[in-house]
Amino acid sequence: MAQKIRVWTGVLLLTLLIHVFGPNAIGKEHPNSRMVMDQAGRQVVIPGVVNKIVTTFKPATLCVLSLGLAPKLIGVDTSSKRDRLSKTVFPKINQVTGIGNKSMGINFETLVSLEPDLVILYSQKDGLQMANRLAILNIPAIVILPESFQTIQLSLELIARAVGGETNILAVEQQMDNLLHLIRERLKDLPQEKRKTGYFASSRGMFSTTTGNMLQHEIFTTAGIENVSGELTGYFQDISPEQLFRWNPDLMVLSRHMKRSEAARLSNKALSRVTAISTRQVFRCPSSLSPWDFPSPLSVLASLWLAKRVYPDYFFDIDLLDKINEFHRVLFGKTMDEMGGSLDDTIQWER
Numbered sequence: 001m002a003q004k005i006r007v008w009t010g011v012l013l014l015t016l017l018i019h020v021f022g023p024n025a026i027g028k029e030h031p032n033s034r035m036v037m038d039q040a041g042r043q044v045v046i047p048g049v050v051n052k053i054v055t056t057f058k059p060a061t062l063c064v065l066s067l068g069l070a071p072k073l074i075g076v077d078t079s080s081k082r083d084r085l086s087k088t089v090f091p092k093i094n095q096v097t098g099i100g101n102k103s104m105g106i107n108f109e110t111l112v113s114l115e116p117d118l119v120i121l122y123s124q125k126d127g128l129q130m131a132n133r134l135a136i137l138n139i140p141a142i143v144i145l146p147e148s149f150q151t152i153q154l155s156l157e158l159i160a161r162a163v164g165g166e167t168n169i170l171a172v173e174q175q176m177d178n179l180l181h182l183i184r185e186r187l188k189d190l191p192q193e194k195r196k197t198g199y200f201a202s203s204r205g206m207f208s209t210t211t212g213n214m215l216q217h218e219i220f221t222t223a224g225i226e227n228v229s230g231e232l233t234g235y236f237q238d239i240s241p242e243q244l245f246r247w248n249p250d251l252m253v254l255s256r257h258m259k260r261s262e263a264a265r266l267s268n269k270a271l272s273r274v275t276a277i278s279t280r281q282v283f284r285c286p287s288s289l290s291p292w293d294f295p296s297p298l299s300v301l302a303s304l305w306l307a308k309r310v311y312p313d314y315f316f317d318i319d320l321l322d323k324i325n326e327f328h329r330v331l332f333g334k335t336m337d338e339m340g341g342s343l344d345d346t347i348q349w350e351r
Contacts, residue, residue: 036161039154040123040143042131047140050117050163056127057102058083059146060120062296063156065089066331068168075114077101085290088339089332106130112137118162120144124235146295148218149180156297168331172297175330179300179323180222183307186314187224196310198225199249199276200293202236203257206265207244211237215295216253222300223307225251245273251281251310254347256291258284263347282347283309287324289341301327305343 033047054075055061061080064073070090078098080086086093097114100106102122108130111119119134119141121127127143134141142162144155153173160169200216202208210216211232220227228247229237252274254263263284265271272278285293285302292302301324308315324343325335336342 034161034164036142036158038142038158039145039151040128040131042143044140044142044162046118046162046164048117049165052114052117053163054099054111054114054116054119055080056099056106056111056120056130057122058086058290059155059295060122060144060159061086062290062294062298063144063146063152063159064120066168066172066297067156067160067163068166069159069163072163074116075099075111077106083290084288085332085339085341088289088334102127108133112139115139118142120159147213147215149176149215149222149300152176152215152295152297152299155295171330175327176297176300179304179327182318183222183303186318187307187311190224190311190314194311196225196250197228197247198306198310199228199244199247199252201252201254201258203255203259204236204238205258205262206271207239207241208236209239211235215299216293219293219299219302219306220253222303224311225306241270244271248274249276250279251283252276253293253306254282254284255293256285256287266347267349280347280349283345284347286343286345287336287341288344289336289339297331298327305345309345 033045035043035045037043051072052074053064053069053072055064055073055077057077058079061076065086073096075097076093078101081093081098097110099111102125116139119139121131121141121143123143123145131141131143142158144158146152146155153176156169156172160167198220200210200220202210209229211234212230213233214235217227217230228249266277266282276282285291286305290298292298304323305320308318308320325337328334328336
């Protein structure tokens, strides 16, 4: 019994040290260390210069690339290794070690073997648990929660502070702020009676949608569109066809990762009762390079694209592709055109 008490006391003490002092509370001190608080409220000590970064999900990789930190990547999630934009911006990503992904699981042993200076983790599933496991091994890990335009910027700022050196943070934030200001200024006088309603269908299928807690909701509302599923909470929610009929949105946006076979259901005669489908106001979220409905700085482009699509009179003098190309050039050093990308936002309707 006494031995068990000593073991549990040791575990509790270790947990307390990590919680209070951050993931590097155990181990040697570093003269150039700095402390950051991540978006899960964890205090994390970063020892010295960060030269080796591991990202565990695509939004983290896109944030790192936009900050100009590609050469520091030594490990990435397997989804990022397949991402066209990531491969174009950082061709050597094919040589970077894949460490699994959030959906299928991260290979913890592979991650640890890379001896990273910084690991960037997600908040869902086992992200927090993994952060604490890494803390015990004295490997700094930060958790980011990029689920809104504001928290995407906070994620960028957190990564920049954790890395400590020179980054592209100011230019990225300025690009995001400029586009958001442009959209809001153009739509500030849009009458309520002219505002459209919209429905976002997730990658899981036509009857899976986002909630008011998710980034897609803000993409809609920033573009002057009322999200019909905005009162739902949590993450992706399944709905019935009857619910979609009741909402009867003016337009629909399909996730970039929705399967073409699932999108083909739009030709189902029964669904023509939905205004968006009968009027063919259904779009696939851009772009062909990397999806704008994923949390990353690119997400603000989704609001600009959608606002111009739905309210063209308010953006008649705005060249959408010019704005998109400039945004990509500032963040990634190449325009979307130079990367061979396109909006690819139209639906191929069956006749």
